[in-house]
Amino acid sequence: MIRIELPIDGMTISVMINRRSVVQVYKEQQSMPIDELSEHQLEVDLGHRKLHLNTEQLDENLLAVSLDQSPWSWVEVPTARQERKGNWLGLAALGFKLFKSAKVIKAALIGASVAGYAWLFSWQFALMLVACLVVHEYGHVRAMKYFGLKTKGFYLIPFVGGLAMSEEKMTTRWQDVIISLMGPAFGLFTSVLGVVLYYTTGSEIFAGVAVLSALLNLFNLLPILPLDGGHVLKSISFSMRSWVGLLACLGGLALGLWVSYEFGLMLLAFFIFIGSIEILLEWRTRHETHLLPLDRYGQIVSAALYILVAVGHIAVMWHFADSDNVILSLPVKVLSS
DSSP states (O other): OEEEEEEETTEEEEEEEETTEEEEEEETTEEEOEEEOSSSEEEEEOSSSEEEEEOTTGGGTEEEEEETTOOOEEEEOOOOOOOOTTOHHHHHHHHHHHHTSSHHHHHHHHHHHHHHHHHHSOHHHHHHHHHHHHHHHHHHHHHHHHTTOOEEEEEEETTTEEEEEESSOOOBHHHHHHHHHHHHHHHHHHHHHHHHHHHHHOOHHHHHHHHHHHHHHHHHTSSOTTSHHHHHHHHHHHHHOHHHHHHHHHHHHHHHHHHHHHHTOHHHHHHHHHHHHHHHHHHHTTTTOOOBOOOHHHHHHHHHHHHHHHHHHHHHHHHTTTOSSHHHHHHHHHHHO
16 A cells, blocks of 8 residues: 655645555545546545546556646656565464454354353353453454454454454554544443443342453553554554654553563563564554554544543442452452552
8 A cells, every 4th residue: 555645735635556546535634535537537526626636657656636627747656665575474464364264263262262261260250251352352343344444353362362353454543543442442331331230230240240341441451552552552652753653652561561560461471572563563664654644633532532431441440449349349459559
């Protein structure tokens, strides 16, 4: 995916090109509709002006641009850097694609997750945890579909968590923020529903679901890659400056190392290792990224949404802080420490 930026009337118009075709056009952060006039000519309504594109010479890395029927101006299209053959990350992605091809594998992973958590704790806890994970990952998938991305569904990985996958790449940092936050947001719905059912039925099992969902999703909101909070931090900070993004993400990793050491969370240490690779790749490709950055308004809204979701989960846990049930009051004691 290649991005070309066209300054028009003080605005930044971004044209996204994939191979030999125009995929999408953005006016600032907003996606604009594209009308196909002929095989090689496209029209984009910018509101007060008409942008015309001619893709006839894209094979020669040239794109023709015209405003309001003005003479064509030819813009050079940068050559996309070829991906390295044999990259182990590409092989891993291919292996995972083959791994997920059968629906029975998804069911098997869910069963393995339930059995694994039941072996460590209890069947009741295992079912609650898997239900919270399913709702969380479903939130990511719904957000992907909202942006028109084809999804591969989600997978539960025993003793690790879950993973929602898309067949298409995101094109904006805003998409990354919303897709990342929708998992914890759906988890917040689960927590609130658990509180309502607890007061409706008086059964502590629903209070347990509420607290477990809140704790699970608050953990995912830690500003540490590759957790959801880390993706929000990366999108906001790298939209400011590349060096700001690098420092912010490294700060998140430092926080993760401290939390991992303080609470003995070896799983978090594994996530930090994966996150360090993601930061390295983000930094190396900072000048070639196709992701449209957040403007100042988008950065503020993203931070506000992040805080809102996090506070919601903390409020649910705080609600049971004085409970006689040790399990329900434990998360707040952990946070207080």
